[in-house]
Each structure stands twice: as C-alpha cells, then as structure tokens.
Amino acid sequence: MSRIREDADKIIAEALRAALPDTAVAKALEGREFGAGRLVMVAVGKAAWQMASTACAILGDRIDDGVVITKYGHSKGELPHTRIFEAGHPVPDANSFAATAEAIKLVEGLTAEDTVLFLLSGGGSALFEKPLIPAEELEDITKQLLACGANIVEMNTLRKRLSAVKGGRFAQLCAPAKVFSVVLSDIIGDPLDMIASGPAYPDGSTCGQAQAIVKRYGLKLSENAQKLLSQETPKSLDNVETQITGSVRQLCAAAEKVCSALGYEPIVLTAELCCTARDAGSFLGAIARTHKDSEKSLAYIAGGETVVHLTGKGLGGRNQEIALAAAPLLDGLKDAAVFSVGSDGTDGPTDAAGGYCDGETMSVLREKGIDVTAVLAGNDAYHALKECGGLIITGPTGTNVNDLTVLLIRR
Structure with a gap:
C-alpha cells in the first residue's frame, strides 16, 4: 500500500472516531x-x-x-x-x-x-x-x-x-x-x-x-x-x-487536525459542499494539477453533501463518483490522491463508505479496458473502483454527519 493511501486511511479513521x-x-x-x-x-x-x-x-x-x-x-x-x-x-x-x-x-x-x-x-x-x-x-x-x-x-x-x-x-x-x-x-x-x-x-x-x-x-x-x-x-x-x-464542521476540524499531525498543511475549503459529485471531483482534481509542483505537503478538505443525477443503471454513490471524477485530472501526478467518504459508512446503495483515486488509478483502469467517462455516465463507479482497489469500506460507523472529501498532495 502506498504511503499516501495509508495517510488517507488514517485520516478517515481518526476523523470518524472524533465524530462519534x-x-x-x-x-x-x-x-x-x-x-x-x-x-x-x-x-x-x-x-x-x-x-x-x-x-x-x-x-x-x-x-x-x-x-x-x-x-x-x-x-x-x-x-x-x-x-x-x-x-x-x-x-x-x-x-x-x-x-x-x-x-x-x-x-x-x-x-x-x-x-x-x-x-x-x-x-x-x-x-x-x-x-x-x-x-x-x-x-x-x-x-x-x-x-x-x-x-x-x-x-x-x-x-x-x-x-x-x-x-x-x-x-x-x-x-x-x-x-x-x-x-x-x-x-x-x-x-x-x-x-x-x-x-x-x-x-x-x-x-x-x-x-x-x-x-x-x-x-x-x-x-x-x-x-x-x-x-x-x-x-x-x-x-x-x-x-x-455534532456536525460536518466537527468532522472537517478533526480531519484538519489529523492532516496536520501527518505533516500536511491543511486547508479547509468548505463545510458546505453542495454541488454535483462529478463537479466536486473535477474541481479537486484541478486543484491537484495546479499545485502539482508544490514543495510542501498539502491537504484540501471539504465537508458537505453532493448530489448525483442518475443517468445510468450502475452501482455507486456520491462519494465514489467524487473520487472517480477526480481520477482523469490526477492521472500521472506523483503522490496526489482524492478520497471521499460518507461518515455513516454507507455511500449510496452499496457496502462502501466511499472511494479513493490517485495518480495511478487511470493507468490501472486503462489496463483493464475501463472507460471512466462511460462509467460515470452509467453511474457505475462502484465496479470501476473495485477493479482498481479504490473502494473505501468501513462498515457502519455509529455516526452520521455528512461527507468528508480530501485532496492530498504529499511531498
């Protein structure tokens, strides 16, 4: 497991524990x-x-x-x-x-x-x-x-x-x-x-x-x-x-504290994220490209609840769509990742809490013949993320204070 994925898992675990x-x-x-x-x-x-x-x-x-x-x-x-x-x-x-x-x-x-x-x-x-x-x-x-x-x-x-x-x-x-x-x-x-x-x-x-x-x-x-x-x-x-x-602000504050302890400079973008999931993922991916040459580790934190417009019959949830929508913009970036989780441990009608994508995700999906654009159009993020190890599964957490989305850039 990559160091940045280990950091993501630590941030998720500690933020959810603080939000109980x-x-x-x-x-x-x-x-x-x-x-x-x-x-x-x-x-x-x-x-x-x-x-x-x-x-x-x-x-x-x-x-x-x-x-x-x-x-x-x-x-x-x-x-x-x-x-x-x-x-x-x-x-x-x-x-x-x-x-x-x-x-x-x-x-x-x-x-x-x-x-x-x-x-x-x-x-x-x-x-x-x-x-x-x-x-x-x-x-x-x-x-x-x-x-x-x-x-x-x-x-x-x-x-x-x-x-x-x-x-x-x-x-x-x-x-x-x-x-x-x-x-x-x-x-x-x-x-x-x-x-x-x-x-x-x-x-x-x-x-x-x-x-x-x-x-x-x-x-x-x-x-x-x-x-x-x-x-x-x-x-x-x-x-x-x-x-x-309790609220999503508490969740963001907890994530901010963990990110800082792990050596990132945390920036809380908002605790009121309310756009479409795909737009949120693309936005964070764009931030990653803008700051790809940063000399210091950065963590951009957003809390809230995005929406998904159902255009297909696939399986997924808003947090999985955020992560997968970021993947094309993260493609090839070194030590950059976007993850998003539902604080209750459930994202849409799935057993996953959310999704994780980094600079290597697109390469893995291409090797497997998976077209991200088609997957998102079919609302089938779950199966794509499962193929590349990008599902985040926590089980029921015991809390429920919106979603947490984070862009990590590690140096």
Missing part, C-alpha cells in the same frame, strides 16, 4: 434532571444505537422504556430497557412502519409530568415513518426524488407533508409530555426542521415551497398526495426543548 456522538450526548445529558415522572427514550437514525447506548450508560434504570430504530446492520447489541428495530433506508419499508408504530405506542398516554428523550440522527426520514399515503406511492416518490438529484432539504420538504410523524407531528403525539430532543446534524447549516424531516421541531418550510419542488422536477403525485402538500405542518411547539450536537 458519545461525548456530545454525554454533554447534553450532563446534570439534567427529568423529574419524578416517567422517562421514555426514542432513538431514531443511523446513529441511533450509538446515541442510545451512551444515554443508557449515563441514565441506567432511570429510563423506564425505550425504542431504537436504525438502519439494517447498524445495531451493535441489546440495550437495557430498550427494544431495538432495524429498518429500510433510503426507502422506508414494512419494518420502518412497524417500528414507528411501536414508538408511537410508547408515547401514548403520557402525562405532563413525563418526558420523552428523543435522540435523532440522519436517516430518520426513511426509518421513522407513518405515511399518510399508500406505502407504494411513498416509495415511488422517494425514488423519483433520488433519481432527479433533489437535495436533502427538498426531499424532506415533501416527505414531512406526507407523514404523520414528520414536520413536528411526533412532538404533538407526545403531548402533554415534555420532549427533550438531542439532534446529531447531517444537513449543511444544521436546519433542525429538516434533519430527519424534523419530527419534533416546528416546520419552517411552506406548502408553496413543497409545490414548487414538485413543479421543478416534474414529479408525478396522486391527487391525494397533492392535497397533503397543501396542508400546513405545525409552526410552533410548546412541549419541546432541542439541543443540536
């Missing part, structure tokens, strides 16, 4: 009193098990009952006083609906003396769902949004209006009980009403915005779904206290 929600959840619960009433815990999202595990370690038997809803393969074992459910993502499935029904049942009949500890992380839009339209139509709308390259805010603006638990409606179901919500952000700018579609936060989006998204992308919706988009969501909630913790 354990410390943040512990800080949120430090010194907090929940009164004499019942305390029930609902944890939802890709980081739900990790967040709930920390809460259980701190609160112990003070938690009377709990439900954890996370993605398949993201649970790491039993937790006290807690039932754990795994469900579908990015498209909700029957297990999403069944698990959400259990969470709703858990908060029924609570009094004003009781508290719901609501631990929320990204992925909750699919995992936590009670649809107001047939499940088949919800799945179709989700797939339409994914295929057209809608960003996460646009997707959630629609999804919260088609759900009985999103857009502040779960908090209404908990009333008159108090809700203490600890949120791990996976959206640029940390908009609380959009993270996991804001089940316990007043909705800041409007019906007009939802309808504009449908028109912008030419989405096909039933008459019933169209009617739901014209019904406003809760704009105020008086039983909720929210504390946000």
Whole structure:
C-alpha cells in the first residue's frame, strides 16, 4: 500500500472516531434532571444505537422504556430497557412502519409530568415513518426524488407533508409530555426542521415551497398526495426543548487536525459542499494539477453533501463518483490522491463508505479496458473502483454527519 493511501486511511479513521456522538450526548445529558415522572427514550437514525447506548450508560434504570430504530446492520447489541428495530433506508419499508408504530405506542398516554428523550440522527426520514399515503406511492416518490438529484432539504420538504410523524407531528403525539430532543446534524447549516424531516421541531418550510419542488422536477403525485402538500405542518411547539450536537464542521476540524499531525498543511475549503459529485471531483482534481509542483505537503478538505443525477443503471454513490471524477485530472501526478467518504459508512446503495483515486488509478483502469467517462455516465463507479482497489469500506460507523472529501498532495 502506498504511503499516501495509508495517510488517507488514517485520516478517515481518526476523523470518524472524533465524530462519534458519545461525548456530545454525554454533554447534553450532563446534570439534567427529568423529574419524578416517567422517562421514555426514542432513538431514531443511523446513529441511533450509538446515541442510545451512551444515554443508557449515563441514565441506567432511570429510563423506564425505550425504542431504537436504525438502519439494517447498524445495531451493535441489546440495550437495557430498550427494544431495538432495524429498518429500510433510503426507502422506508414494512419494518420502518412497524417500528414507528411501536414508538408511537410508547408515547401514548403520557402525562405532563413525563418526558420523552428523543435522540435523532440522519436517516430518520426513511426509518421513522407513518405515511399518510399508500406505502407504494411513498416509495415511488422517494425514488423519483433520488433519481432527479433533489437535495436533502427538498426531499424532506415533501416527505414531512406526507407523514404523520414528520414536520413536528411526533412532538404533538407526545403531548402533554415534555420532549427533550438531542439532534446529531447531517444537513449543511444544521436546519433542525429538516434533519430527519424534523419530527419534533416546528416546520419552517411552506406548502408553496413543497409545490414548487414538485413543479421543478416534474414529479408525478396522486391527487391525494397533492392535497397533503397543501396542508400546513405545525409552526410552533410548546412541549419541546432541542439541543443540536455534532456536525460536518466537527468532522472537517478533526480531519484538519489529523492532516496536520501527518505533516500536511491543511486547508479547509468548505463545510458546505453542495454541488454535483462529478463537479466536486473535477474541481479537486484541478486543484491537484495546479499545485502539482508544490514543495510542501498539502491537504484540501471539504465537508458537505453532493448530489448525483442518475443517468445510468450502475452501482455507486456520491462519494465514489467524487473520487472517480477526480481520477482523469490526477492521472500521472506523483503522490496526489482524492478520497471521499460518507461518515455513516454507507455511500449510496452499496457496502462502501466511499472511494479513493490517485495518480495511478487511470493507468490501472486503462489496463483493464475501463472507460471512466462511460462509467460515470452509467453511474457505475462502484465496479470501476473495485477493479482498481479504490473502494473505501468501513462498515457502519455509529455516526452520521455528512461527507468528508480530501485532496492530498504529499511531498
């Protein structure tokens, strides 16, 4: 393995470790009193098990009952006083609906003396769902949004209006009980009403915005779904206290620290990357060519969430496309590499967290007869990267705070 690939692996491992929600959840619960009433815990999202595990370690038997809803393969074992459910993502499935029904049942009949500890992380839009339209139509709308390259805010603006638990409606179901919500952000700018579609936060989006998204992308919706988009969501909630913790900025800061320790001069370009994956990869590749004669080691860091426009039927994800799109510009450069990873350990519908390409990648692909332009057009980055050893596989990480993309130039 090349030295620069070893550096990339170290940066990924250390940045993800720093982004785990354990410390943040512990800080949120430090010194907090929940009164004499019942305390029930609902944890939802890709980081739900990790967040709930920390809460259980701190609160112990003070938690009377709990439900954890996370993605398949993201649970790491039993937790006290807690039932754990795994469900579908990015498209909700029957297990999403069944698990959400259990969470709703858990908060029924609570009094004003009781508290719901609501631990929320990204992925909750699919995992936590009670649809107001047939499940088949919800799945179709989700797939339409994914295929057209809608960003996460646009997707959630629609999804919260088609759900009985999103857009502040779960908090209404908990009333008159108090809700203490600890949120791990996976959206640029940390908009609380959009993270996991804001089940316990007043909705800041409007019906007009939802309808504009449908028109912008030419989405096909039933008459019933169209009617739901014209019904406003809760704009105020008086039983909720929210504390946000963790974000892509923390992930970038951790990467910056590791890069510096490895001898690179780190430059954080942005923590709000939001263009197409291919454009991001090409941009970083262009930076690599501009600074190919640098006398010092450089690390250009970007955090955020890019989008992919589906033009083919291949396998891949936005982080894999970033890396592969950089490869043609990295071609032949000495000790230069681009890698990109999803902090939750999953990139698109694959088992990879992301992708890695360096100055030798194109040579390997040419030897194997692989045309990068055709691969990107077919959205098949996964198989190309697999052929050249460019897949990054971490498994579920226990956190979810957007993506990390880094260009390394080593001297």
